[in-house]
Amino acid sequence: xxxxxxxTRAEYIETDTGNxxxxxxxxxxxxxxxxxxxxxxxxxxxxxxxxxxTGPGHAVVISLGRYCLIGEGCVMRPPYKTYxxxxxxxxxxxxxxxxxxxxxxxxxxxxxxxxxxxxxxIIGKFTIIKDCAKIADNTVxxxxxxxxxxxxxxxxxxxxxxxxxxxxPEMVEAQTKQYYTRFQPLPQER
Amino acid sequence: xxxxxxxxCPCLAESPYPPPPHLASSSYSFHxxxxxxxxxxxxxxxxxxxxxxxxxxxYCPNCLFEVPSASVRAxxxxxxxxxxxxxxxxxxxxVVPSDxxxxxxxxxxxxxxxxxxxxxxxxxxxxxxxxxxxxxxxxEKPTGLAAQLQKFEDSAPESLEFERLKEHFEPFxxxxxxxxxxxxxxxxxxxxxxxxxxxSSALARDIPGVGKYNPLSRSRIxxxxxxxxxxxxxxxxxxxxxxxxxxxxxxxxxxxRHLETVGEVASLEQxxxxxxxxxxxxxxxxxxxxxxxxxxxxxxxxxxxxxIKPEQKAQSTRFKIKLxxxxxxxxxxxxxxxAQAALEMMKRSSAKSVSAAAAAEEQQTAGALIAGHSYSxxxxxTNPLYDPIQIRLAKAVVPxxxxxxxxxxxxxxxxxxxxxxxxxxxxxxxxxxxxxxDDEDEDMFxxxxxxxLLDARGKKGKDGRGKSRSVGIVDKRANVTIVSxxxxxxxxxxxDVKFNMxxxxxxxxxxxxxxxEVEVGTxxxxxxxxxxxxxxxxxxxxxxxxxxxxxxxxPKLTADL
Numbered sequence: 246x247x248x249x250x251x252x253t254r255a256e257y258i259e260t261d262t263g264n265x266x267x268x269x270x271x272x273x274x275x276x277x278x279x280x281x282x283x284x285x286x287x288x289x290x291x292x293x294x295x296x297x298x299t300g301p302g303h304a305v306v307i308s309l310g311r312y313c314l315i316g317e318g319c320v321m322r323p324p325y326k327t328y329x330x331x332x333x334x335x336x337x338x339x340x341x342x343x344x345x346x347x348x349x350x351x352x353x354x355x356x357x358x359x360x361x362x363x364x365x366x367i368i369g370k371f372t373i374i375k376d377c378a379k380i381a382d383n384t385v386x387x388x389x390x391x392x393x394x395x396x397x398x399x400x401x402x403x404x405x406x407x408x409x410x411x412x413x414p415e416m417v418e419a420q421t422k423q424y425y426t427r428f429q430p431l432p433q434e435r
Numbered sequence: 436x437x438x439x440x441x442x443x444c445p446c447l448a449e450s451p452y453p454p455p456p457h458l459a460s461s462s463y464s465f466h467x468x469x470x471x472x473x474x475x476x477x478x479x480x481x482x483x484x485x486x487x488x489x490x491x492x493x494y495c496p497n498c499l500f501e502v503p504s505a506s507v508r509a510x511x512x513x514x515x516x517x518x519x520x521x522x523x524x525x526x527x528x529x530v531v532p533s534d535x536x537x538x539x540x541x542x543x544x545x546x547x548x549x550x551x552x553x554x555x556x557x558x559x560x561x562x563x564x565x566x567x568x569x570x571x572x573x574x575e576k577p578t579g580l581a582a583q584l585q586k587f588e589d590s591a592p593e594s595l596e597f598e599r600l601k602e603h604f605e606p607f608x609x610x611x612x613x614x615x616x617x618x619x620x621x622x623x624x625x626x627x628x629x630x631x632x633x634x635s636s637a638l639a640r641d642i643p644g645v646g647k648y649n650p651l652s653r654s655r656i657x658x659x660x661x662x663x664x665x666x667x668x669x670x671x672x673x674x675x676x677x678x679x680x681x682x683x684x685x686x687x688x689x690x691x692r693h694l695e696t697v698g699e700v701a702s703l704e705q706x707x708x709x710x711x712x713x714x715x716x717x718x719x720x721x722x723x724x725x726x727x728x729x730x731x732x733x734x735x736x737x738x739x740x741x742x743i744k745p746e747q748k749a750q751s752t753r754f755k756i757k758l759x760x761x762x763x764x765x766x767x768x769x770x771x772x773x774a775q776a777a778l779e780m781m782k783r784s785s786a787k788s789v790s791a792a793a794a795a796e797e798q799q800t801a802g803a804l805i806a807g808h809s810y811s812x813x814x815x816x817t818n819p820l821y822d823p824i825q826i827r828l829a830k831a832v833v834p835x836x837x838x839x840x841x842x843x844x845x846x847x848x849x850x851x852x853x854x855x856x857x858x859x860x861x862x863x864x865x866x867x868x869x870x871x872x873d874d875e876d877e878d879m880f881x882x883x884x885x886x887x888l889l890d891a892r893g894k895k896g897k898d899g900r901g902k903s904r905s906v907g908i909v910d911k912r913a914n915v916t917i918v919s920x921x922x923x924x925x926x927x928x929x930x931d932v933k934f935n936m937x938x939x940x941x942x943x944x945x946x947x948x949x950x951x952e953v954e955v956g957t958x959x960x961x962x963x964x965x966x967x968x969x970x971x972x973x974x975x976x977x978x979x980x981x982x983x984x985x986x987x988x989x990p991k992l993t994a995d996l
Contacts, residue, residue, distance in 0.1 A: 387562040
């Protein structure tokens with residue numbers, strides 16, 4: 246029912262697994278970033294895959310699941326801390342069907358499946374967001390916060406507002422899938 | 436504002452008809468589809484306002500520990516591990532060690548780096564930078580902090596007083612609960628409604644000694660109390676009340692006298708959620724143990740069948756039982772084709788320049804319903820059942836005797852909009868899992884489908900501007916059927932275009948025993964048996980909100996029509 250969201254074909258790179266990544270997004274250290282498929286990275290997003298754990302060998306810094314959306318101007322940065330005298334970055338893991346609104350800054354450690362994050366949010370370092378949680382627009386989640394499953398958080402600092410309905414997983418899944426099908430190149434370019 | 440549709444739950448009403456949608460109070464009776472439940476036994480829609488809620492488990496929202504219900508009481512409904520709230524901003528606190536000694540050698544030594552840091556430890560807020568050293572709370576080790584703090588909590592005079600009160604009333608409660616147990620069996624169930632009964636039984640279970648609430652037996656307890664009064668001694672408090680109040684009062688006055696900024700006094704919110712009397716000064720506030728949250732199961736208010744039963748695991752989003760209305764009733768989406776067409780036009784033209792604010796403003800006016808025009812609207816029905824259904828729409832009519840002020844109603848009716856809905860029943864295809872699969876090859880197919888649809892809609896929009904407009908099926912594919920209706924807004928109309936719509940649909944019932952005529956069948960996702968399909972009917976009310984009417988004084992526009 247909803248209208249398609251058009252983009253110019255020249256701007257987006259589409260991978261074999263259906264990921265759509267804007268050429269205007271800044272992807273640092275792409276070898277350390279995993280996209281699950283059908284994930285959209287909008288223009289102006291910054292993904293810091295280069296901030297990897299010190300040490301030899303291959304390291305996954307940021308992993309995203311299927312049907313995710315990184316909105317315009319988002320910053321995805323792995324969390325860091327000094328533990329036992331050593332400064333280090335830690336990996337960021339994001340599940341399936343996660344939408345992150347425009348201009349949000351995310352330094353979470355783990356984000357579950359079916360999570361919605363609004364626009365202009367700040368998700369502090371080492372935040373853990375469980376499945377089906379929702380972060381309202383303009384929320385500031387301080388570092389080390391835990392957001393339980395099926396909870397709506399809002400405000401600064403972000404606090405629990407209400408329980409989300411039991412049908413949230415199905416709703417979010419339908420929404421994210423629909424968003425992916427709506428997101429298509431301009432008809433005259435096809 | 437985008438047009439929307441909400442579903443009616445009859446729990447608040449005395450009559451089977453939904454309240455008129457222009458009344459502000461009607462919003463309490465209408466809910467989004469995803470918030471509703473469906474009871475198979477009663478064959479009825481249930482909402483969050485009418486279901487019975489039971490606690491099925493407690494957990495700490497921070498450490499996600501599942502607290503056994505036995506220890507919830509002992510720990511006073513708060514997390515007994517390492518979870519604390521900042522008294523200033525309600526953020527969760529973290530345990531941090533003291534700064535390591537300045538000289539570099541010791542920091543590099545293996546002894547320090549193997550430990551978790553230097554004692555003393557204290558609690559620190561990452562958001563407002565409050566730390567527990569400000570109120571002289573430090574810890575020798577970074578674990579079991581709640582146990583270390585609970586000593587303070589339990590030794591607070593208020594806490595001791597409460598314990599003493601409980602001790603004092605214990606024998607009395609035990610006696611009264613045993614005395615009410617006998618009459619309760621005979622007279623209870625008559626006057627309690629299911630909600631209070633459930634609440635009181637939950638209370639009785641959690642707090643032993645509290646008898647089931649019953650307004651009738653109350654007076655009897657009162658008489659019993661009067662009879663037994665002599666058996667219980669008078670309560671003697673630990674501290675003389677008047678004396679204690681006078682003491683703290685003088686201190687408070689002294690504090691307020693020397694107050695310089697408002698921030699020095701703890702705000703109501705900061706003092707509100709604490710169990711005991713909290714200090715008046717913001718700088719004296721103590722960290723709070725985090726209150727526990729609960730997982731809830733929900734029951735149908737009339738037949739007590741479980742509608743929602745969560746899994747035991749606190750952070751699981753799966754449910755053992757989940758009877759949500761979205762699996763039974765067709766989902767309806769409303770759109771205004773003229774608004775969508777306008778939106779699209781704008782998007783194309785303003786793709787390059789035009790500031791975002793101006794575009795947003797334009798969007799609002801382009802999709803508006805202007806008085807004196809008529810518009811078509813689309814209703815998309817999505818069938819969640821595995822069998823095709825037939826849907827019939829009707830405008831909900833409230834019988835004349837329902838409206839008290841007939842004259843006013845008539846006036847209102849004349850001045851407002853006219854709605855035309857397709858009168859014939861239309862089919863909606865069955866839901867099949869295959870539609871859900873969206874593998875790579877199918878995507879192409881889907882895309883083409885999308886294009887075709889769009890063209891059709893574009894043409895529709897052009898038609899809309901001309902005279903010929905259709906009320907009927909617009910599009911049908913998979914388990915979605917789109918029908919169109921029409922709204923005619925007279926020139927003098929004001930307010931919102933909001934109307935009640937009765938949706939009735941027939942589906943194949945898969946009740947095993949057709950002999951039971953009394954029982955009404957329920958639509959269900961499971962496939963029926965091989966018996967001859969029996970058709971059942973289910974109707975529900977909705978409210979369709981197309982947006983508010985814009986009024987324009989421009990004569991050019993009206994002449995255009």
